[in-house]
Amino acid sequence: MFKAIYSNPTLRIILPFLSIVLVFGSFLFFGWNKTDPTDYIADEPIHQNEKDILFLSNSINEKSPILKPYGLAIDSKGSVYTGSADGNIYKIKTDGKVELFAETSGVPIGLVFDGKENLVSCVSGLGLAFYDTKGNENVLLREDSEGNPLTNLYGLDISSDGTVYFTQVSKKFDYEESYLEELESIPNGRILSYDPRTQEVKTVLDDLYHPTGISLSSTEDFLLFGEKYRHRVSRLWLKGKKTGRDQFFITHLPGSPSLISSDFQRNFWITLSSPRHPAIDKIQNFPIIKRIIASLPSFFRPKEGELAFVFAMDENGDIVYSLADYSSSKLGSITAAIPYGSGLILAGFSSHKIWKWKFESLEIFF
Structure with missing residues (x-):
């Protein structure tokens, strides 16, 4: 039977085609109700006169176990804390040494210290939790x-x-x-x-x-x-x-906003961790196409790009700083930025590093 099929030129063309149609048809059948997309017209991105200068950052955690750091927090002694994709929270001391601070029951994203030196975190897969000074996990909300x-x-x-x-x-x-x-x-x-x-x-x-x-x-x-x-x-x-x-x-941003922090000068520091996806923007007005894409296995998902973009806005909504790294792939995606000393601490999600950028770098533009 298989020999007869193989010897028939027409069947050798039609059967593989039908097999592909059957496989994709199955994905569409079982995944069709995964989403219920609506249509909208995506806005046009507007750049904020950003300076291509973040590539002058230096890593503060060379050869550390930190994987895909997301959030950042700084304690009263100046140590930097960040979550890792392995579910741990790491502490980077002022001398650059990295040590395990806490093991979480999920993946820590946002991090903020409360008034009692407890580190509070949004833990993906768990809920809201805090970690005392010894790193013990206490679940607040599930x-x-x-x-x-x-x-x-x-x-x-x-x-x-x-x-x-x-x-x-x-x-x-x-x-x-x-x-x-x-x-x-x-x-x-x-x-x-x-x-x-x-x-x-x-x-x-x-x-x-x-x-x-x-x-x-x-x-x-x-x-x-x-x-x-x-x-x-x-x-x-x-x-x-x-x-x-x-x-x-602020609207029409050239990328996707990630974590936000504030400083003592009443500025908000906002990170854009991935650029706009032009193809996705163009199909937003076509729900059927979006439904088809959503029905397919996850390895067909749109690839999220990398972007190192940080800008500061005052409480009136005016841009104070706009910084980026377009000239290199050094930093990758930046998901958090916190003012620290004479510069910024940046979480390099795709580079697996924590970066330090100094305000004095701006002098090259004057």
């Missing part, structure tokens, strides 16, 4: 007030009264399937708050497009948050006549 799991958290910040504000990037997709958020184009994310005194969990703002980094203003009257797949940053008012209202802070 579920919201309705019993829904909080396994897909991202960024956080802590107010002066101890309230933790944090983002849940999606109520539908897990961390590994986050790319489906961009294809579906439906607001599945939200911002929540946790009061450690009452252990109350509240939804502060719902229906967001993959909210990522978050940071409170200096007077805590509003908080800033990024939306990865809308390439924008917005603010939500927490006090005053505008309480509960949100508004755009």
Whole structure:
């Protein structure tokens, strides 16, 4: 039988073709309801007169066990902390030595110290947790007030009264399937708050497009948050006549916002960890095409590029600094930036390194 098929030129062409159609048809059949995409017209990216200067950064953790660092935090003694893809949190001392600080029950993303020197983290796969000075894990939240799991958290910040504000990037997709958020184009994310005194969990703002980094203003009257797949940053008012209202802070970004931090000069430091995907932008108005792509196995997922882009905005919404690395692939993707001494500490997600960039580097432009 097989010999007869092999000897027939027509069948030798048709059968492989039908096999391919059958395989892809199976993917479409079983994966068709994975997403329910809607259409929208993507905005055009606008560059922010960024200076190509981040390549002058230097690594502070050569030959360390850190893998894909995401968030950053700095303690009162100047030591740098970062999460790793292996589930650990590492501490980089001021002398450059790297040591294991804590073993987590997931993958730590956002990191912030509270007023008691506890390191609070959004731990992917777990929820909200804090680690005391000895690195012991204490789980604060696994579920919201309705019993829904909080396994897909991202960024956080802590107010002066101890309230933790944090983002849940999606109520539908897990961390590994986050790319489906961009294809579906439906607001599945939200911002929540946790009061450690009452252990109350509240939804502060719902229906967001993959909210990522978050940071409170200096007077805590509003908080800033990024939306990865809308390439924008917005603010939500927490006090005053505008309480509960949100508004755009900056839009048309050339990349996807990641974590956000603030400094003592009332500036927000925002990182863009991946560039816009031109092909995805172009098909956003075609739900059927997006549904087909989402139905295919994950190895057909759109490849996320690398981008080292950091910019600072003051609380009025004006750009203070705009820094990038276009001339090299040295830094790869930068997911977090924190002011430190005379410069910035940067988390190099794809380079597996923590970088130090100095403000004096700007002198080459004058």
